[in-house]
């Protein structure tokens with residue numbers, strides 16, 4: 001019931017075209033019912049001496065005219081009714097993607113990308129079928145069944161009752177086979193997806209497979225799934241192979257009954273030959289709906305199950321949103337950041353990642369964070385950009401409690417070069433601009449120079465228009481990092497965050513970039529997370545994280561005097577550099 005209401009709520013928006021479409025459908029159905037009546041009349045008039053060749057030609061002409069008229073109407077209802085289903089599909093798809101964009105990283109952590117993609121493809125397909133062909137069939141089945149039944153019983157009620165007895169069996173057989181076929185088909189699709197995954201892995205991982213001499217193992221892995229696919233397809237073919245013969249056998253029973261009873265009644269002159277012929281035509285007409293009912297049941301079950309799955313996602317409340325305390329008058333930030341005893345434990349986990357972190361940075365200052373891997377450095381950034389919700393009253397920017405700042409302002413004000421870089425399969429220029437319409441070509445060039453990426457770009461065949469990724473240029477690790485840095489710098493936000501942004505860049509280039517940033521981004525607050533001392537030695541303040549706490553803080557100079565963890569890291573790096581020289 002709930003499902004039906006939901007379906008109707010979607011259909012309501014297209015009331016008008018559905019009404020016209022259904023009207024066309026009813027007219028086509030009605031004409032279909034009239035044609036056997038015309039044939040009946042012609043056959044029964046053949047005895048009549050006054051029935052001339054001209055009359056036959058006239059009726060033939062009428063049937064031909066009706067056929068053309070039906071063709072036009074059929075085209076119309078298809079366009080009207082099926083187009084709606086595409087529009088509904090588009091609307092649901094857009095709503096779905098829009099909603100996904102609002103959900104937090106935690107949602108994506110708990111949901112499989114493959115599943116989320118399947119909702120937007122396979123499931124949405126099932127929904128479209130329900131709203132398109134499903135709706136058409138529902139109306140068609142109703143009118144054709146009702147009309148054929150009435151006209152058949154008008155010829156002979158008893159005979160009608162006899163011949164329709166086997167027909168519900170057809171419906172059940174269709175439902176049963178439909179389910180079985182669907183299950184097998186889904187399995188085939190799954191195996192196929194698995195096969196493409198494995199094939200893709202084998203192709204994209206070809207270098208590593210070759211260097212480990214694992215060609216045979218990987219060939220076998222693909223072969224295994226390919227074998228599965230053949231077996232599953234064979235099962236599907238067998239089921240399909242059984243379905244139609246069985247169906248026609250059952251329908252054949254009805255035809256047999258018609259021929260026997262109808263023939264007898266015609267001989268006994270209870271019905272005319274014309275009526276007998278018309279009756280068989282109606283039987284043909286009514287066999288379609290009985291198959292279609294089975295189909296509708298399956299379409300309905302599949303379509304509503306898919307619709308429910310999509311709805312479940314749509315009902316997921318975004319965890320991160322502007323809360324009631326938000327102050328919409330805050331439209332920009334300067335960049336003073338203050339963490340007050342910041343604690344954090346990731347949702348669904350027990351162990352605190354950060355405890356008691358207190359930091360103050362003034363706008364325009366540079367803060368560096370250092371610490372062993374997994375100490376929670378990136379977590380601080382995720383909390384600062386509210387990719388995860390921090391505890392209340394522990395993060396302040398420009399003296400605003402972070403929850404008072406509208407999310408849009410907050411994220412506009414912080415430009416991040418993340419540790420794991422994601423680039424889009426578009427041109428270098430588009431990756432740097434990243435949808436920012438206020439950026440000119442000159443800006444892109446200037447920023448690429450600051451990031452020390454310009455000379456690399458000049459070396460690409462298509463320069464700024466070179467496509468990144470498949471069949472385009474493949475960027476080296478350091479080039480990716482400098483591209484990500486350009487993308488962040490072009491945002492021109494008051495707070496710049498560089499999370500391990502130079503790990504693949506050589507120290508010399510890194511120093512030039514940092515100098516460029518210091519020169520061009522003077523008023524910006526810069527947060528640098530790094531493992532190399534060289535990256536952070538010029539920072540106004542350096543903090544050392546250990547076990548989720550700030551264990552040392554100061555400047556490069558004061559920290560070295562402390563002779564603690566920082567000095568330790570410094571000495572080890574110095575030693576390594578000397579050994580490398």
Ligand SMILES: Nc1ncnc2c1ncn2[C@@H]1O[C@H](COP(=O)(O)OP(=O)(O)OP(=O)(O)O)[C@@H](O)[C@H]1O
Nearest residue numbers: 109346349353372373374375376377378379380419
């Ligand atoms: N989404 C998450 N859910 C649960 N735990 C997480 C999540 N992200 C990170 N962690 C855990 O939090 C801890 C800190 O992770 P974080 O990424 O902040 O470390 P990091 O200091 O940036 O390390 P690295 O130097 O390797 O980048 C790690 O133990 C990590 O496993």
Ligand SMILES: [Mg+2]
Nearest residue numbers: 377378379419
């Ligand atoms: Mg990190």
